[in-house]
Amino acid sequence: xxxxxxxxxxGRAALSLGAAALMALTACTSTKNDxxxxxxxxxxxxxxxxxxxxxxxVTSLDPAGSWDAGSGTIEDEVYATLLSPRNGSSxxxxxxxxxxxxxxxxxxxxxxxxxxxxxxxxxxTSSDVxxxxxxxxxxxxxxxxxxxxxxxxxxxxxxxxTAVFTLKSANDTLFPQVLSTAAGYIADEQVFPADxxxxxxxxxxxxxxxxxxxxxxxxxxxxxxxxxxxxxKGLLGTPKTSHVQLKYYTDASNLKLDVQQGTIDxxxxxxxxxxxxxxxxxxxxxxxxxxxxxxRFIVFNFKTQPYGSxxxxxxxxxALAVRQAVADSVDRAQLADQVYKNTFxxxxxxxxxxxxxxxxxxKALYGDKKGGPDKAAAAKALSDAGVPTxxxxxxxYNTDHYGSSSADEYALIKSQLEATxxxxxxxxxxxxxxxxxxRVADLYPLYQLGWYADYLDADDYLASFYAAxxxxxxxxxxxxVKALIQREETETDPAARTALIQQAQDKVAASVPLLPLLxxxxxxxxxxGVTGVPAKLDSAYQFRWAELGKR
Amino acid sequence: xxxxxxxxxxxxxxxxxxxxxxxxxxxxIRFLLIIPTVLVLVSVVFFxxxxxxxxxxxxxxxxxxxQQLHAKLHQAGYDRPxxxxxxxxxxxxxHGDFGRTATDNQAVSRMLRTYGAATAELAAYAMAxxxxxxxPLGMVAAAHRDRAPDVALRLFxxxxxxxxxxxxxLLLKLVFAVWLGWLPTSGRSGIDxxxxxxxxxxxTGIYLLDAVRSGDGSAVADVLRHAVLPGVAxxxxxxxxxxxxxxxxLIGTLSAEYVEAARSRGxxxxxxxxxxxxRPALIPVVTVLGLQVAGLLGGAVLTETTFEWKGLGFxxxxxxxxxxxxxxxxxxxxxxxxxAVTNFLVDVAAAxxxxxxxx
Numbered sequence: 037x038x039x040x041x042x043x044x045x046x047g048r049a050a051l052s053l054g055a056a057a058l059m060a061l062t063a064c065t066s067t068k069n070d071x072x073x074x075x076x077x078x079x080x081x082x083x084x085x086x087x088x089x090x091x092x093x094v095t096s097l098d099p100a101g102s103w104d105a106g107s108g109t110i111e112d113e114v115y116a117t118l119l120s121p122r123n124g125s126s127x128x129x130x131x132x133x134x135x136x137x138x139x140x141x142x143x144x145x146x147x148x149x150x151x152x153x154x155x156x157x158x159x160x161t162s163s164d165v166x167x168x169x170x171x172x173x174x175x176x177x178x179x180x181x182x183x184x185x186x187x188x189x190x191x192x193x194x195x196x197x198t199a200v201f202t203l204k205s206a207n208d209t210l211f212p213q214v215l216s217t218a219a220g221y222i223a224d225e226q227v228f229p230a231d232x233x234x235x236x237x238x239x240x241x242x243x244x245x246x247x248x249x250x251x252x253x254x255x256x257x258x259x260x261x262x263x264x265x266x267x268x269k270g271l272l273g274t275p276k277t278s279h280v281q282l283k284y285y286t287d288a289s290n291l292k293l294d295v296q297q298g299t300i301d302x303x304x305x306x307x308x309x310x311x312x313x314x315x316x317x318x319x320x321x322x323x324x325x326x327x328x329x330x331x332r333f334i335v336f337n338f339k340t341q342p343y344g345s346x347x348x349x350x351x352x353x354x355a356l357a358v359r360q361a362v363a364d365s366v367d368r369a370q371l372a373d374q375v376y377k378n379t380f381x382x383x384x385x386x387x388x389x390x391x392x393x394x395x396x397x398x399k400a401l402y403g404d405k406k407g408g409p410d411k412a413a414a415a416k417a418l419s420d421a422g423v424p425t426x427x428x429x430x431x432x433y434n435t436d437h438y439g440s441s442s443a444d445e446y447a448l449i450k451s452q453l454e455a456t457x458x459x460x461x462x463x464x465x466x467x468x469x470x471x472x473x474x475r476v477a478d479l480y481p482l483y484q485l486g487w488y489a490d491y492l493d494a495d496d497y498l499a500s501f502y503a504a505x506x507x508x509x510x511x512x513x514x515x516x517v518k519a520l521i522q523r524e525e526t527e528t529d530p531a532a533r534t535a536l537i538q539q540a541q542d543k544v545a546a547s548v549p550l551l552p553l554l555x556x557x558x559x560x561x562x563x564x565g566v567t568g569v570p571a572k573l574d575s576a577y578q579f580r581w582a583e584l585g586k587r
Numbered sequence: 588x589x590x591x592x593x594x595x596x597x598x599x600x601x602x603x604x605x606x607x608x609x610x611x612x613x614x615x616i617r618f619l620l621i622i623p624t625v626l627v628l629v630s631v632v633f634f635x636x637x638x639x640x641x642x643x644x645x646x647x648x649x650x651x652x653x654q655q656l657h658a659k660l661h662q663a664g665y666d667r668p669x670x671x672x673x674x675x676x677x678x679x680x681x682h683g684d685f686g687r688t689a690t691d692n693q694a695v696s697r698m699l700r701t702y703g704a705a706t707a708e709l710a711a712y713a714m715a716x717x718x719x720x721x722x723p724l725g726m727v728a729a730a731h732r733d734r735a736p737d738v739a740l741r742l743f744x745x746x747x748x749x750x751x752x753x754x755x756x757l758l759l760k761l762v763f764a765v766w767l768g769w770l771p772t773s774g775r776s777g778i779d780x781x782x783x784x785x786x787x788x789x790x791t792g793i794y795l796l797d798a799v800r801s802g803d804g805s806a807v808a809d810v811l812r813h814a815v816l817p818g819v820a821x822x823x824x825x826x827x828x829x830x831x832x833x834x835x836x837l838i839g840t841l842s843a844e845y846v847e848a849a850r851s852r853g854x855x856x857x858x859x860x861x862x863x864x865x866r867p868a869l870i871p872v873v874t875v876l877g878l879q880v881a882g883l884l885g886g887a888v889l890t891e892t893t894f895e896w897k898g899l900g901f902x903x904x905x906x907x908x909x910x911x912x913x914x915x916x917x918x919x920x921x922x923x924x925x926x927a928v929t930n931f932l933v934d935v936a937a938a939x940x941x942x943x944x945x946x
Contacts, residue, residue, distance in 0.1 A: 085779070087778055235691070235692040236691065237692075237693065253782055253786060258897050259782070281778055281782070286895060286901075286905075287895065290773040293764065294772060297771075297772065299771065299772075299774075469690060470909045
């Protein structure tokens, strides 16, 4: 007995020693910096660096190779456009440009500010402007924003300070807005190849920055640090915070914990609704919600959906009936309430409410005609077209781009559809990096997508989805809709233009190439002491780092 | 009696066993066995990966025109016969060239160096935890054979082994990071420390070493704080195995004749365990530790994902999801080499410790 007690005593001593060492380690290292950033203080790193956390992923830092939120978050800060929207407004103002003039029905002339340079010291001239736009059109990457340049015929540089844009159609009043989008980043022609995408490492090494910030350290999808670009002469002026760090998370719960504990100062995309509700109750955190220019929808691939053109049982009438029956069956209000706690609102048209021309075109056509679902209507649509039930739907969604609540959203959609007895839904999710490629390769018959406006105009919700070379790329093509879009883009009478926008929506609603579900905006979370984020995000949903400060 | 004590397993080599040339031959054979082991693993991975198409088409097929795609395939050599590609791949591997990742076009060898260091660091922490927990607790359990502490510790070992590592990780995070707020929730270091370490002119990629080299005490402390939870989560996975192994071996050696002899000479229980029984009992532990390396690498995938510990496990999970075959192949090849080399080193250690295992 005494032997065993002796050994036990030694065992306990060892355990106690280990526990004490762990506690000592914890105690001596748990102090946080004054700025609440935690971790040890380091030489050479500014104390007031602002750290933003995100679950988004970067696809590419090449402006021609990406058009997604994750890449755009960085690109918006390190590249600049000729024109840019002011905060809280959809009006665009000169950014790298000093002036823009309509010099003909199909011609815009842009004058550059003098003495513009990239962060690498290269001069920024109209030659770079011509190069940038030609490059977008030439590469026309399916995941890039070149489709926004649908009306650009050519661009010329009569002198180093002037660029002249010639359009395909006259009276395009939207073109200045297009210049402010991701398709309008000015790229350094001495850095980027004219016809291929440059990889991130090469981009970072060459320092082709002309935006408010320059990348100083780049660990892709891990940690990126930025310093104010002293050469930037754009609309936003000198950033209020000289150092910003962007930390990437794969797990939204880690992101939530870190903002809660003060490891990061702000969250920009994406936390779950439950997390946001929880964080909203914490006194040292602010949850900023936005108005609803973001939309969520299901896309039908016209080739591969049931009875799609590339399937063995191709039948346009039956394919349409399936789309209509799905539209009859989904309960948007339930999605908004149960999944998003009404932080998102039901959406019944392609254009979100509040934007001129928006109309709830699907409401009167589908379900109970009041916005609710109707099993009988769905059954009738299918039986009228001779579609045997249940119809199998292969539905894809994504969890790392539109927030992890997407899993709940699509589980509920599956449940709603199957509750009618008319559908058998096979759900699958894929990471965004692959999702973007797969969807344009026609691998997904039905799939989730979302959209934030590049510019606050109904056209951005129509041309991007239904015009020629649309970003959605689902095989939908209706010459009448295209004609309507083309006409609204060049219609100068506001009332006539609104009517055209509504006609386009009504026409599209009848064939349901995509099914609008929800509208709203992803929230931003900041810790106390972070300034520069409007308490209520404006309709343009702008989160510009140059405006951010940290007390 | 004295003779019996001297003939404990650790001393056998001095009285018999193989000659120096026998040891050398054994080591050479064991070393040469690394080659077929790695070759088989790498080949299996290569052919499995290529069975579902080439990485270029998978990654870019939808974004390039057929001409561009063909040019890219030709440039990367994916339009050649599979056997030629296989032989070239092996040749490249022989030169340490793992190719480039298909999705983000970075050198796989660079990726392996960067993230391999992170995984090696985590594995080292885990092994330290496993030894620190498993060996002493195994000794305690053996000393209390079939009594309450022994039963409790065996239950602890079984629970450890049976609990999925990600679940344990989440549990530890919930208690020590969320409820108590003692430790960070994720990452290898604080953000400022990460930037400081990554910006050093010469880095090993092992944060603790880099932090020590930087001379910044707070950076060292920060790195250690971040290591505690993932290290414990992964380490406990192995600790359970060690606990049971040490207990079993120790019980065996405690009942050996030479130990009984020592006991009869009046050697105290603590000295009996630590001085006479532990060393021979630990010899099999060395072998098992080698085998546990493969388990650690597997566990690292889940631990790194849970704690956002950006190492090879984290990257493997990512690249598998985006179907980047070049990256996956590289990581798996490295894992194969690590497991094979570790087992070789274990064999060497075992041979040096106990000459009975030699040929």
